Each structure stands twice: as C-alpha cells, then as structure tokens.
Amino acid sequence: MLSLAISLRPHLLSRSLSSAFMASPPPPIKGRFCGCRCMAFLASGVAFASVSSALHSPLLRDAGAAGATIAGAYNLVKVFDSLAQRGLVHQKLSRKIVHVLSGLLFMLSWPIFSSSWEARYFAALAPLANSTRLLYYGLALATNESLVKSVSREGKPEELLRGPLYFVMVLMFCALVFWRESPVGIISLSMMSGGDGFADIMGRRFGVLKLPYNQQKSWVGSISMFVSGFFISIG
Numbered sequence: 206m207l208s209l210a211i212s213l214r215p216h217l218l219s220r221s222l223s224s225a226f227m228a229s230p231p232p233p234i235k236g237r238f239c240g241c242r243c244m245a246f247l248a249s250g251v252a253f254a255s256v257s258s259a260l261h262s263p264l265l266r267d268a269g270a271a272g273a274t275i276a277g278a279y280n281l282v283k284v285f286d287s288l289a290q291r292g293l294v295h296q297k298l299s300r301k302i303v304h305v306l307s308g309l310l311f312m313l314s315w316p317i318f319s320s321s322w323e324a325r326y327f328a329a330l331a332p333l334a335n336s337t338r339l340l341y342y343g344l345a346l347a348t349n350e351s352l353v354k355s356v357s358r359e360g361k362p363e364e365l366l367r368g369p370l371y372f373v374m375v376l377m378f379c380a381l382v383f384w385r386e387s388p389v390g391i392i393s394l395s396m397m398s399g400g401d402g403f404a405d406i407m408g409r410r411f412g413v414l415k416l417p418y419n420q421q422k423s424w425v426g427s428i429s430m431f432v433s434g435f436f437i438s439i440g
C-alpha cells in the first residue's frame with residue numbers, strides 16, 4: 206500500500222504536496238501492518254491529491270466561473286435596485302449604470318474561464334439565465350418589481366422584452382461566436398456597454414447640436430460613444 210502510494214505520488218500530487226509528504230514521512234514500519242496513523246496519513250495525502258487535481262480541471266473551473274458570473278449578475282441588479290428604492294440613485298441613472306456595468310463586468314469575467322473549448326458555453330450561461338429571467342417576467346408569467354424597476358424606463362414589465370432582452374442576447378451571441386479569439390465581440394460589447402453609457406452622460410449634458418436624422422440624439426453623444434467605446438475595447 207505504502208509502496209503503491211509512493212510510486213503514484215509524483216503523478217497524483219503537485220510539487221507542493223509531495224514536499225508536504227516529505228516534511229513528515231510516515232512512521233517506520235517494522236514488518237508490521239501499517240497502523241491507523243499511517244493509513245490516515247495516506248488517506249489525507251490522496252484526498253489532497255484529488256482536490257489538487259480537481260482544482261486544475263478546466264470543467265470545474267468553468268463551472269465555478271459560470272456560477273460566479275450568474276451570482277454577480279443577480280447581485281448587480283439587486284444592489285442598484287435597492288439604491289434606487291432608497292432614493293440614493295435616480296431610477297434612470299440606476300438603469301444606465303446596470304447597463305454599462307453588466308456589459309463591462311461580463312467582458313472582464315472572461316479571463317477567469319479556462320482555455321478549453323467548452324469555456325465559452327459556460328460563459329454564455331449568465332446571459333442565457335438572464336434572457337430566461339427577462340422573458341419570464343417580461344411576459345408577466347410572474348412579477349418581479351425590483352428587476353422591472355432596475356432595467357426598464359417606465360416600470361412596465363413588457364419593457365424587459367426589448368432593450369434589456371436584446372442586450373443580454375447580444376452578450377450571449379458575442380460569448381458564443383467571438384469569445385476571446387476575435388476582437389469583434391470585445392469591440393461590440395465595449396460600444397454597447399461603455400460607449401452607450403458615455404453617450405448618455407455626455408449627450409444629456411453637452412448635446413446641443415442634434416443629429417440631422419434623429420432629434421433625440423446629438424453629435425456630442427454619438428462621438429462620445431465612439432471614442433469611449435474605442436478606448437474601452439483596446440483597454
């Protein structure tokens with residue numbers, strides 16, 4: 206048993222773990238069956254080995270990263286909803302911040318996924334979960350006032366089926382089709398998130414000269430969107 210563990214040791218344990226074994230080798234056995242202490246020592250070594258190898262498994266890493274982004278998305282909406290409920294942030298601003306942050310944080314979460322082929326599918330789970338959530342509440346199959354307030358303009362559930370739903374579907378599309386291989390996804394999400402946020406901030410404040418084909422939008426807002434989106438995408 207001991208010889209098996211020692212021979213398997215280099216394959217099973219990472220370097221740090223094998224040094225931990227060497228630090229306190231099992232007690233000498235004088236031709237007798239290995240005592241409980243020695244068996245417990247070996248069992249803990251094998252347990253460390255399985256945890257060590259599991260932590261290096263891409264599947265486990267991607268599943269953990271997907272869970273983190275789904276939880277992050279849920280809490281992002283929750284935090285800004287409670288800030289808006291308390292009157293600390295205006296509802297319109299809360300919605301815009303959720304819009305900008307969700308896209309940027311989604312992109313920033315990409316490096317925590319592994320480099321394996323299935324990582325993009327795990328990354329797409331967060332926008333998929335939110336698409337389902339927006340559809341569920343947007344079709345009024347149930348009510349979720351805090352979600353509706355934090356992502357709609359006028360507080361109507363059906364609004365979830367337009368901008369917010371299109372937004373998360375684009376996030377999912379960019380993760381699946383472009384992922385980390387093509388800059389198209391990063392540039393698109395930078396324009397759609399960061400750029401749109403700056404267009405609003407700059408356009409509302411300085412947007413005197415309106416676009417010829419859209420009196421709701423201004424040159425300052427549009428140029429701000431392009432410039433901020435460009436710098437975020439190369440950032």
Ligand SMILES: C/C(=C\COP(=O)(O)O)CCC[C@H](C)CCC[C@H](C)CCCC(C)C
Pocket residue numbers: 273274275277278281282300301303304306307308310311314331332333335355356357367368369372373376
């Ligand atoms: C309010 C939103 C879009 C409005 O678009 P528009 O009407 O101005 O055209 C954004 C909706 C955000 C959504 C509810 C949450 C999306 C979360 C995302 C899929 C994942 C974020 C992960 C990260 C780690 C927080």
Ligand SMILES: Nc1ccn([C@@H]2O[C@H](COP(=O)(O)OP(=O)(O)O)[C@@H](O)[C@H]2O)c(=O)n1
Pocket residue numbers: 401404405406407408409412421422423424425426427428430
């Ligand atoms: N290209 C742009 C975009 C927005 N804006 C300004 O930002 C405000 C919000 O625009 P938006 O379409 O991004 O905001 P939402 O309709 O998404 O809330 C507009 O009413 C304009 O005052 C602009 O001046 N120029």
